[in-house]
Amino acid sequence: MQPVLKVQALSKTFKTRSGLFRRNKVKVLNDISFAVAPGQTLAVIGETGSGKSTLAKVLAGAEDADSGQILLNGDMIVDDGTTRRECHHIRLIFQDPTRSLNPGLTIGEMLDDCLRFNTKLTEVQRNKKIELTLSRVGLLSEHYEYYPHMFSGGQLQRVALARALILDPKVVVLDEALSSLDPSVRAQIVNLLLKLQQETDLTYVLITHHLSLVKHMSDKLLVLNNGEAVEYGCCDTIFNRPQSKVMKKLLAV
Numbered sequence: 130m131q132p133v134l135k136v137q138a139l140s141k142t143f144k145t146r147s148g149l150f151r152r153n154k155v156k157v158l159n160d161i162s163f164a165v166a167p168g169q170t171l172a173v174i175g176e177t178g179s180g181k182s183t184l185a186k187v188l189a190g191a192e193d194a195d196s197g198q199i200l201l202n203g204d205m206i207v208d209d210g211t212t213r214r215e216c217h218h219i220r221l222i223f224q225d226p227t228r229s230l231n232p233g234l235t236i237g238e239m240l241d242d243c244l245r246f247n248t249k250l251t252e253v254q255r256n257k258k259i260e261l262t263l264s265r266v267g268l269l270s271e272h273y274e275y276y277p278h279m280f281s282g283g284q285l286q287r288v289a290l291a292r293a294l295i296l297d298p299k300v301v302v303l304d305e306a307l308s309s310l311d312p313s314v315r316a317q318i319v320n321l322l323l324k325l326q327q328e329t330d331l332t333y334v335l336i337t338h339h340l341s342l343v344k345h346m347s348d349k350l351l352v353l354n355n356g357e358a359v360e361y362g363c364c365d366t367i368f369n370r371p372q373s374k375v376m377k378k379l380l381a382v
């Protein structure tokens with residue numbers, strides 16, 4: 130099966146200042162490659178600072194890579210580190226949904242903005258799409274009129290999911306998106322994510338410190354250490370026979 134998302138030799142360096150004139154270069158991602166099929170989940174794990182969030186941002190187009198390619202369904206969307214065109218097929222959800230939600234807009238207005246800027250749908254079509262998307266993530270049509278502060282943490286993650294899904298992406302990157310939720314709410318959101326994946330063949334890139342979540346949700350696993358891929362392959366195989374020091378250490382905790 131052709132992968133929906135293929136990443137080839139992706140590298141990213143940050144320049145940091147130390148002192149008045151000195152600049153250091155920190156290589157945060159080094160030659161990262163992987164592929165994920167439609168309907169699959171790839172988990173990305175690694176110790177803090179290993180480059181997981183940077184990878185998430187590069188995938189979603191929020192950061193440019195220095196070099197490497199990203200292909201979506203065989204189409205090049207990042208070539209030699211440069212994003213070729215705007216792509217709404219890879220959407221990112223953060224740990225704290227309030228970071229990406231405008232407190233001054235109702236959920237309906239926010240979703241409508243997304244559709245107005247990115248599609249040619251008429252008002253009637255947009256309203257229909259918003260209603261459908263709210264119901265797909267387990268929210269009610271009344272929630273159209275709600276502001277972000279009127280939602281609980283779990284509901285806010287549903288709102289973030291609605292915003293990610295409204296443009297029918299192929300890939301959703303979940304950057305610690307489930308971490309701050311309490312266990313019962315997290316279980317509900319996980320079930321929702323798995324249901325949506327079954328229904329629409331969505332592909333997830335799951336970035337998390339929760340190894341139980343990784344085991345429960347993922348088909349493939351990429352283990353990062355200081356920006357290098359130290360292990361990559363079938364999730365069960367890596368859990369059963371870890372090869373890298375990092376994975377062995379993560380499993381020992």
Ligand SMILES: Nc1ncnc2c1ncn2[C@@H]1O[C@H](COP(=O)(O)OP(=O)(O)OP(=O)(O)O)[C@@H](O)[C@H]1O
Nearest residue numbers: 143144145157175176177178179180181182183184
């Ligand atoms: N904008 C930036 N400028 C300079 N350095 C950065 C920038 N963003 C991230 N870094 C550095 O890149 C490295 C990787 O950061 P990143 O947030 O991707 O790691 P992470 O694996 O997601 O960590 P965590 O699990 O703590 O979220 C860290 O050393 C971080 O300090």
